[in-house]
Amino acid sequence: MLRKIILIFFIILTPFLFFLSFPKFNQSYLAFLAIIPFYFFITNLKSSKKVIMASFCIGLLVNLGFFYWIVPTFQMAKINFFVALISCFLISAYLTLYWLVFGLSIYYFRSYYFLLAGIWVILEYLRTYCLSGFPWNLLGYSQWNNLVFIQSVDFFGVYGLSFLVIIVNFLFCALFNYYHGNELSRCNQAVASLGESTHLKQKKQIILMVFIIIANLIYGFFRLAQKDKFFKESPTVKIGLLQGNINQYEKFDNKYLEHIRKEYLGLMDQNIDLYIWPETAFPYSYKGSIGSFFEGVDLQAQIIGSFVVENGQYFNGAILLDRDLRKLGTYKKNHLVPFGEVLPFKAFIEKFLPAVKYVGGLNYGDGYDSLELNGVKFGTSICFETLFGNEIRQFVLKGANVLVNISNDAWYLRTSAPYQHFSFNIFRAIENRRYLVRAANTGISAVISATGKVLARTSLNEKECLVYEVPLKKGQTIYSLFGDWFVWLNFILVFYFLAVKYQILRFIFKK
Numbered sequence: 189m190l191r192k193i194i195l196i197f198f199i200i201l202t203p204f205l206f207f208l209s210f211p212k213f214n215q216s217y218l219a220f221l222a223i224i225p226f227y228f229f230i231t232n233l234k235s236s237k238k239v240i241m242a243s244f245c246i247g248l249l250v251n252l253g254f255f256y257w258i259v260p261t262f263q264m265a266k267i268n269f270f271v272a273l274i275s276c277f278l279i280s281a282y283l284t285l286y287w288l289v290f291g292l293s294i295y296y297f298r299s300y301y302f303l304l305a306g307i308w309v310i311l312e313y314l315r316t317y318c319l320s321g322f323p324w325n326l327l328g329y330s331q332w333n334n335l336v337f338i339q340s341v342d343f344f345g346v347y348g349l350s351f352l353v354i355i356v357n358f359l360f361c362a363l364f365n366y367y368h369g370n371e372l373s374r375c376n377q378a379v380a381s382l383g384e385s386t387h388l389k390q391k392k393q394i395i396l397m398v399f400i401i402i403a404n405l406i407y408g409f410f411r412l413a414q415k416d417k418f419f420k421e422s423p424t425v426k427i428g429l430l431q432g433n434i435n436q437y438e439k440f441d442n443k444y445l446e447h448i449r450k451e452y453l454g455l456m457d458q459n460i461d462l463y464i465w466p467e468t469a470f471p472y473s474y475k476g477s478i479g480s481f482f483e484g485v486d487l488q489a490q491i492i493g494s495f496v497v498e499n500g501q502y503f504n505g506a507i508l509l510d511r512d513l514r515k516l517g518t519y520k521k522n523h524l525v526p527f528g529e530v531l532p533f534k535a536f537i538e539k540f541l542p543a544v545k546y547v548g549g550l551n552y553g554d555g556y557d558s559l560e561l562n563g564v565k566f567g568t569s570i571c572f573e574t575l576f577g578n579e580i581r582q583f584v585l586k587g588a589n590v591l592v593n594i595s596n597d598a599w600y601l602r603t604s605a606p607y608q609h610f611s612f613n614i615f616r617a618i619e620n621r622r623y624l625v626r627a628a629n630t631g632i633s634a635v636i637s638a639t640g641k642v643l644a645r646t647s648l649n650e651k652e653c654l655v656y657e658v659p660l661k662k663g664q665t666i667y668s669l670f671g672d673w674f675v676w677l678n679f680i681l682v683f684y685f686l687a688v689k690y691q692i693l694r695f696i697f698k699k
Contacts, residue, residue, distance in 0.1 A: 199242070201225040203249035209330040210254070211607035219330035223357040230294045239295045240288055247287025251280035254325050257603035264436055264599045283322065286311040299365065301358035301393050303685055306678040308354050309347045313675045316576070320526035323575050324608065327353045332611035335640050336408035341618050342665040344674040345577050349615075351674070352404055359397045366390050412639055419623075419638065419659035425564055425590065426460040428488075429627040429635070429654040431646050432469060436598040439629075445471050453485050455653040462561060463490040463653075466629040467571050467596040468504065470494035487511045489561050491568060493594045493627075496520060501551045506568045506594060508559035517560060520553030521570040523579060556582035559592075564660060567622075568592040574612050577619050578671045584620045585668060589660040591616060591624040598630045606632060606648060614640040619667045623658045 205222035208215045226246055233239050255276060262272035293307045308327070316323035328349030331338050341349055366387070432451045438444040448471045456463055470492045472481070489510050496505035496518060503520040510516055556579065558565035567583025567590070574580065574593045583591065593613050597606040610632040617624040621638040634645035635656040646652050 198225045198229040199246055200249065202229075202246055203253050206250050206325075207253045210325065210604070211332070211611050212604045214333055216331050216334050219327060219353050220356040221360070222327075223354060224360055226291070227294055227298075227357070227361050230291050231298045233295065236292060236295060239291050243288045243291025244284055246291075247284035248280055250287065251283045251325075252276070255280055255283075257600055257605040260601050260603060261599045261605065264601065279322070282319070283315060286315050299362075299390060300685075301355070301362055301397065303682060305351050305354040305358065306682045309351050309675055309678045310682060312347055312350055313672065320524070321576070322526060326350055329608075329612060329615070332614050332640075335412060336405060338615070338618060338640060339408040339411040340404050341577075341615055342411075342621055342667050345619060345667050345672050346615050347672060347678075348674045351678075352401065355397050355400060359394065359401070362390055362394050362397065366394060415639075419661060422659040422661060424657040424659050425462060427590075427625055427635075427656055427658050428456070428458060428460045428463045429625055429633045429646075429656075430455050430463055430465050430469070431628060431631055431633045431650065431652045431654065432466065433630050433649055433651040434469070434598070436596075439468065439471065439596075439598070449481060451651065453482070455651070456485060456488070456490075458653070458655060460488055460655060462566075463488055464592060464594065464625065464627045465490065465492040466627045466633075467493040467506075467594045468495060469594075469596070469629060470507075482513065487513065489516075491559060491566065491592065491594070493570070493596070502549065503551055503553060504570055505553075506559065506570060506592075508561060508566070510561070517557070519557065519559055519568045519570075521550075521573065522553040522556065523573045523576055524550055524552060525572045556586060558583050558586055558588045565589050566592045568594065569616075571595040571609075574609075574616055577616060577667070580616045581620055581668045581671055584622060584664055587662070588622065589662065590658055591620065591622045593624065593626040594628070595626065596629040597632075602648065606630070610634065610645075614642070619665065621663075621665050621668075622661055625656070625658060 202222055202225045205218045205225070207213070209219035209222060229242060229246070230239055233242060258276040258279060259269070259272045262275055263269060267275075290304075290308060290311060293304055297303050312323065312326050315321070316326075326346055328338075328341075328346040331349060331353065337352070338349055340352075344351070430452055432448070432455070434444075434448055434451060438447065452465065452469065472494070489508070491506050491508050493506055496503040496507070504524070505521065506519045508516040508518070556567070558567045560566070565586070565588045567580065567586075567588030569580055569583075569592070571594070574595075580591065593616075595609065597609055600606045600609070606628070610626065610628070613624050613626050613634070614636055617636045617638055618640045623638055624636045626632070626634045626636070631646045631648040631650065633652070633654050635643045635654065635658065637643055638661070644654055644656055646654055
């Protein structure tokens, strides 16, 4: 009976720690412990069938707890509760498949901690891009407020950070196994017989893990001690971030056009270089003739979030206008939101769920060109795109001096989603060592430094114009230049381990 109680406790402990690690609870240190219960639960199972069942149950609890906000978000999109609930379950079940693979990896390679960390990184990368991608709860994102720990993402990206968080978890596991002689799997015993004792291998891994963690912390302290000194003599641009706080149901209702106009134009009362509107904040589809909307206002240059219509196709866009309302450039969103702006396998799903015919309908953009004003380039991402570091760096490679993110988080109400969505931007700023500014309809709007420090921010559901002198920068980081090279290194090393250490593969196939 006691054993069953302990097992149930372990089943719910990883989802509980995982959930508390992320916004809005922000107990980031718990992420360093979250994988430990999962590891020991799996290593105490006696068959791969039980591992599959346990991994799926634990992974499903993790994802359902994390993505509960999908239900109210879909309801905001006027999708009925039943379809929203089924959608939440299906998305969570799909993401749980990656936990299943990781559970099997632990079962077979339990004392090969670096191999397991590499497999975790590969699984995170795969779900970043499979089926349009949904990398919302990558483990590295839990550390958004741990500035010392996350500075190395300018080398390794967020996947490198996930690797480090997993390594901290496995350090505790390794220490326990080393001093308490945890029983090894037959697979590990087979590999140990190749020459070197497993006990000695574990000791070497522990030393290497400690070294990596300490090196990461030293680098973090070093970068923060610089306090963005490279920006001290940089030119600046004065930016106003408009947070109109418009109700989602009012945004596209013609009855509220004048209300929206007054709300936004009422915020534009300062002499600045550039105003930035949130995603789809402009209440029309931009067609080039908008003078009447701004009548009576002392205009400045502005980036407005608006639907763009070209050749009968609709895009989610950002449009740069000068003070005379001349269009200087347009950015069209490249990475659309799956199950929102675009629906994978829509024709097939619609056969079973007719209501999804109202989901999607937008088209993909065609590049990552920055919006340029007076020689300053603004790399402008829209909403969901900020989750994809490898795409945001494309703006920097094309000369972006400032990163911009515009979003409409009114969909999420007061769930944890708007806090999570905001936190991703911190990693994009550090990865590229650029200041990042964010304008969100209902919040959170913010200015983030190149070291990830939040210099100014708004609260949810308030109307405000956030003004800040933003320094400009040129040049690229290692991550800007080479992107997710660390992931590909893990692909190579994991493949090498499985291919060259053929005794392991042979043992698995025999079993």
